[in-house]
Amino acid sequence: MPLLACCAVPHPPIIVPGIGHGEERKIQTTIDAYNEVARRIATLDPDTVVIMSPHAPAYLDRFHISPGAQAHGDFSQFGDREDGTTVTYDEDLVSRIADQAALRDIPITTSGGRGRELDLDHGTLVPLHFITTYLPRPRIVRLGLSGLSILTHYHLGEAIVQAAEEAHRRIVFVASGDLSHRLKEDGPYGLAREGAIFDEQVTTALASGDFKVLLDLDEGFCEAAGECGLRSLVTMAGTLDGRTVECDWLSYEGPFGVGYGVGWFVPGAVGSAPERRFGGISQPTSDADPYVRLARLSLEQYVLHGHSLAFPHDLSDDLCSALPPEASAQRAGAFVSLHLDGELRGCIGTIEPQRACLGEEILRNAVLAGTGDPRFDIVSPSELPRLVYNVDVLGVPEPVEGLGRLDPKRYGVIVSLGQRSGLLLPDLDGVDTAEDQVDIARRKAGIHPDERYHLSRFEVVRHT
Numbered sequence: 001m002p003l004l005a006c007c008a009v010p011h012p013p014i015i016v017p018g019i020g021h022g023e024e025r026k027i028q029t030t031i032d033a034y035n036e037v038a039r040r041i042a043t044l045d046p047d048t049v050v051i052m053s054p055h056a057p058a059y060l061d062r063f064h065i066s067p068g069a070q071a072h073g074d075f076s077q078f079g080d081r082e083d084g085t086t087v088t089y090d091e092d093l094v095s096r097i098a099d100q101a102a103l104r105d106i107p108i109t110t111s112g113g114r115g116r117e118l119d120l121d122h123g124t125l126v127p128l129h130f131i132t133t134y135l136p137r138p139r140i141v142r143l144g145l146s147g148l149s150i151l152t153h154y155h156l157g158e159a160i161v162q163a164a165e166e167a168h169r170r171i172v173f174v175a176s177g178d179l180s181h182r183l184k185e186d187g188p189y190g191l192a193r194e195g196a197i198f199d200e201q202v203t204t205a206l207a208s209g210d211f212k213v214l215l216d217l218d219e220g221f222c223e224a225a226g227e228c229g230l231r232s233l234v235t236m237a238g239t240l241d242g243r244t245v246e247c248d249w250l251s252y253e254g255p256f257g258v259g260y261g262v263g264w265f266v267p268g269a270v271g272s273a274p275e276r277r278f279g280g281i282s283q284p285t286s287d288a289d290p291y292v293r294l295a296r297l298s299l300e301q302y303v304l305h306g307h308s309l310a311f312p313h314d315l316s317d318d319l320c321s322a323l324p325p326e327a328s329a330q331r332a333g334a335f336v337s338l339h340l341d342g343e344l345r346g347c348i349g350t351i352e353p354q355r356a357c358l359g360e361e362i363l364r365n366a367v368l369a370g371t372g373d374p375r376f377d378i379v380s381p382s383e384l385p386r387l388v389y390n391v392d393v394l395g396v397p398e399p400v401e402g403l404g405r406l407d408p409k410r411y412g413v414i415v416s417l418g419q420r421s422g423l424l425l426p427d428l429d430g431v432d433t434a435e436d437q438v439d440i441a442r443r444k445a446g447i448h449p450d451e452r453y454h455l456s457r458f459e460v461v462r463h464t
Contacts, residue, residue, distance in 0.1 A: 002164035003267050004044045006173040006236045007037045008206060010229075010260035011053070011126035018080035026255050033251035033262035034130045040264060041172050042134035048090040049131065050141045050160060051174040052232045053123030060147030062107035063156060065094050066118060071142070073120025085120060085128045090139045093167045097141065100159035100166075105382050106152055123176045131174075145231045150215055151341035151386075153231045154279040157238020175236035177229010179203070179259030187257015189226045198225035199252070199259040202233070206263050207249035211237035212278045228258075236265070242277045244268030279386075290322040291391040291463040294359065295336050295366035300384050302367045311359040327359040333394035334361045335425060335460075336369040338379070338387050345387065346373040351394065351414060351423055362391055391463040392425055397456040406434035411457040415441040422447070426460060 014020040015031060024031065041049065057064045069091060074084030094110060101108040120128070124142055131138060145153070157173075164171045179202060180195035181188050198221070205213035214234050222230055246266040253260050288296070297319070301309050312320050312328060326332075335349025348368035355361045366389070370379035379387070397414055400406065406413055412426045415438055422445030424437050431437050438455065447453050 001267070001269070002169060002171060003161050003239055004046055004170050004172050005040065005267070006175065006239060006265040007041070008175045008177070008229075008233055008236065008261060008263040008265075009034060009037060009127050010178045010258075010262070011055070011123045011176050012178065012256070012258065012260060013075060013078045013122050013126065014256070015126060016075060016078075016080060016083055016129055018083050019075055019078045027253050027260060029251045030253050030260045030262060035133070036250060037262060037264055038130040038134045041131055044170075044172060045135070046172045047139065047169045048093055048141060048164070048171050049135075049138045049174060050093075050143070050164075050171050051124050051127060051176055052143045052145070052235050053121055053176045054145050054228055054232060055121035055123035056142050056144035057112060057118070058144040058146060059109075059112065062109050063101070063146045063148070064112060064144040065097060065108060065110050066142040067094070067110035068118070071118060071120050073122075073125050075122065075125065078122070083125075083129065085125060085132060087120065087128065087138065087140050090141050090169070093141055093163060093169055093171075096163035096167050097143075097160055100163045101156060103382065104155055104159055105380060106156055106159060107146075107148070108156075127174050127176050143235075149341040149343060150217075150219075150231065150234050151279060153234045154215060154238035154241070155386075157235040158241050158279065160235075161239045161241075173236055173239045175229065175232040177232040179227065179229065179254075179261055181226035181228060181258050182224075183254045183259060184257035189257075191257075192224055192226060194221055194225040195259070198222065198227055199254070199261075202230070203249065203252050203261050206233070206261070207247055209245045209247045209265075209276075211240070211276075215278055238279060240265060240267050240276075241279055242271055242274055244273045244276070289391070289463040290319065290324070291327070291362055291393070292389045293319055294323065294327075294362050295369075295389045295391050296387070298363040298366040299338075299370040299379065299387075303370060303379055303381055303384060308367060309363055311357070311363050323359065327362075328357050330358045331356070332358050332361065334358060334365055335390075335392040335394070336362060336365040337390045337392070338369050339390075340383055340386055340388070345383070346370050346376050346379065348373055349392065349394075349423075351397065351421070358393065389464075392460040393463070395459040395461075397458040400455050400457050402455075403434040403438065406437065406455070406457055408432065408434055408437040410459065412460055413437050413441050414456040414458070415445055415447060415453050416456070417445070417447050417451055417453040420445045420447055427462070
């Protein structure tokens with residue numbers, strides 16, 4: 001089995017005696033847990049230790065894997081030049097991780113960074129300070145975080161394990177990262193009430209193996225908590241995808257205003273817990289809303305086979321029986337929207353019906369949402385399993401006078417002037433007032449605020 005174990009560890013430089021000068025004794029529980037984890041890693045004797053560090057080179061739009069054959073680092077920036085480490089990189093595994101990431105459309109590079117940027121950072125050096133005490137010359141892979149979505153970090157974890165299997169490597173994954181930095185007034189970023197809540201939620205999730213919690217945390221909440229290592233932990237969770245996990249939560253402390261947690265995780269066999277595939281967000285075909293199934297089938301058929309479906313002749317008997325009578329008997333406008341890893345991936349629709357029936361409307365607009373939205377590239381085959389679909393069936397628009405007749409949670413809005421019109425669906429994140437709703441729709445239509453435009457509202461039935 002390529003993945004032997006994972007661990008979650010913090011990286012406070014003060015934990016190193018040459019920096020702490022005795023202050024490190026205030027986190028002795030963390031030190032003891034760290035040594036226990038390092039002993040366990042040495043006992044497993046992995047071929048390679050994969051370390052993800054928040055302080056390795058990082059980019060907004062891609063992951064970075066440290067290149068080359070070797071690297072060195074020390075704690076001189078913290079006043080300790082004596083403690084340092086030279087490591088050998090596993091270049092073959094680095095290459096295979098990059099290949100596996102590319103297959104999943106995960107942007108990753110070994111380029112970029114220069115000079116001191118390529119030296120080992122303290123997020124890597126602190127774990128190695130303990131690991132090399134028991135395993136003197138580990139071969140490693142060092143990865144940085146990215147500005148990509150939380151779910152993309154999870155899928156990178158899956159890619160790492162697949163690469164290790166191809167390379168015949170036995171690996172341990174080290175998720176380096178502190179928890180909240182906002183636990184005390186005199187901490188590095190002050191006190192925020194979200195800090196302690198974040199640490200409690202994350203440590204509880206890690207202790208129980210409920211990694212889905214990590215993917216569901218609100219981004220604004222995490223930012224307010226001053227978190228450091230969430231993306232390292234999510235990537236670790238991705239390496240454990242679909243497996244039973246034996247969790248051993250060893251310690252948690254926060255005396256300096258920063259949360260330090262140490263945990264050890266041993267995976268079961270591949271596929272031993274399919275219900276723990278937390279990155280698999282595609283709706284099951286048999287259980288999804290029939291309009292959503294119709295949209296998914298339409299786009300997948302077009303992307304994979306290059307042709308559109310005919311309604312209802314190309315549909316299975318099961319899907320035909322699941323669709324309501326309105327699908328073939330009613331004409332209506334419909335919008336199909338796609339989301340990938342929590343972000344919009346395409347949205348196309350019709351205000352008034354253009355096809356013979358609603359079923360045909362959905363089939364056509366699903367294809368256009370994935371291939372014809374000018375804001376996005378065409379959906380690739382590898383993205384299809386991860387897409388989330390919404391289908392909005394529009395009611396008949398009715399003219400209204402003034403903003404008082406609008407409700408952005410209940411009604412969509414159409415702003416029109418002559419041949420120009422802009423539409424906004426109801427109940428969208430971040431659109432909380434009628435003024436915001438009209439302003440966005442007006443700008444989509446290219447209508448100036450001083451022009452005498454017309455307003456219409458409509459209701460939708462949303463299928464998700």
